[in-house]
Amino acid sequence: MKKDFVIATFECDEKLLHTTEKVISKNIDIYDIYTPFPVHGLDEAMGIKRSVLPYVTFAAGLTGLLIAMGFQVWTSAIDWPIIIGGKPFLSIPAFIPITFEITILLGAHTTVAAFLLMNKLYPGKQAVIIDPGQTDDKFIMAIEKDKTNVEDVTALLKENGAIEVRVQNIDLNP
Numbered sequence: 001m002k003k004d005f006v007i008a009t010f011e012c013d014e015k016l017l018h019t020t021e022k023v024i025s026k027n028i029d030i031y032d033i034y035t036p037f038p039v040h041g042l043d044e045a046m047g048i049k050r051s052v053l054p055y056v057t058f059a060a061g062l063t064g065l066l067i068a069m070g071f072q073v074w075t076s077a078i079d080w081p082i083i084i085g086g087k088p089f090l091s092i093p094a095f096i097p098i099t100f101e102i103t104i105l106l107g108a109h110t111t112v113a114a115f116l117l118m119n120k121l122y123p124g125k126q127a128v129i130i131d132p133g134q135t136d137d138k139f140i141m142a143i144e145k146d147k148t149n150v151e152d153v154t155a156l157l158k159e160n161g162a163i164e165v166r167v168q169n170i171d172l173n174p
Contacts, residue, residue: 004145015161064106
């Protein structure tokens, strides 16, 4: 699917952040912003909500903890109780290392799987490269052309520090 975008290129993160706040205050929808490194405050400026990924991680870790503890309690105290070295059947301190490992294992793998699913990433997917400098040293802002007035947006972007503003047709599914 190809779309036309107004693409603005910035040289520094401060100008990008300032321009993002100005663009959002004018009720112009930003399609996406591409940066070579994380810019603190950009998510808030764009109005992006907090991710649900920490909750997924917590739920997966809790599930791992319950599975590991439940399995160990069941095997050592219910299914096959054996006295080993005078320890009681239900020796919780001995269960902690395995419980910790299973909690981390399940939490980490579930988090990665959830991240890939939420972002529609899969092996072999081609990245959308709007500008070759977006992975090097440039900050790129993309605004859908058909949702805005190109002349007004171009003037706003240039007066707020964009070094280049252009209209470009981009294939979003390469």
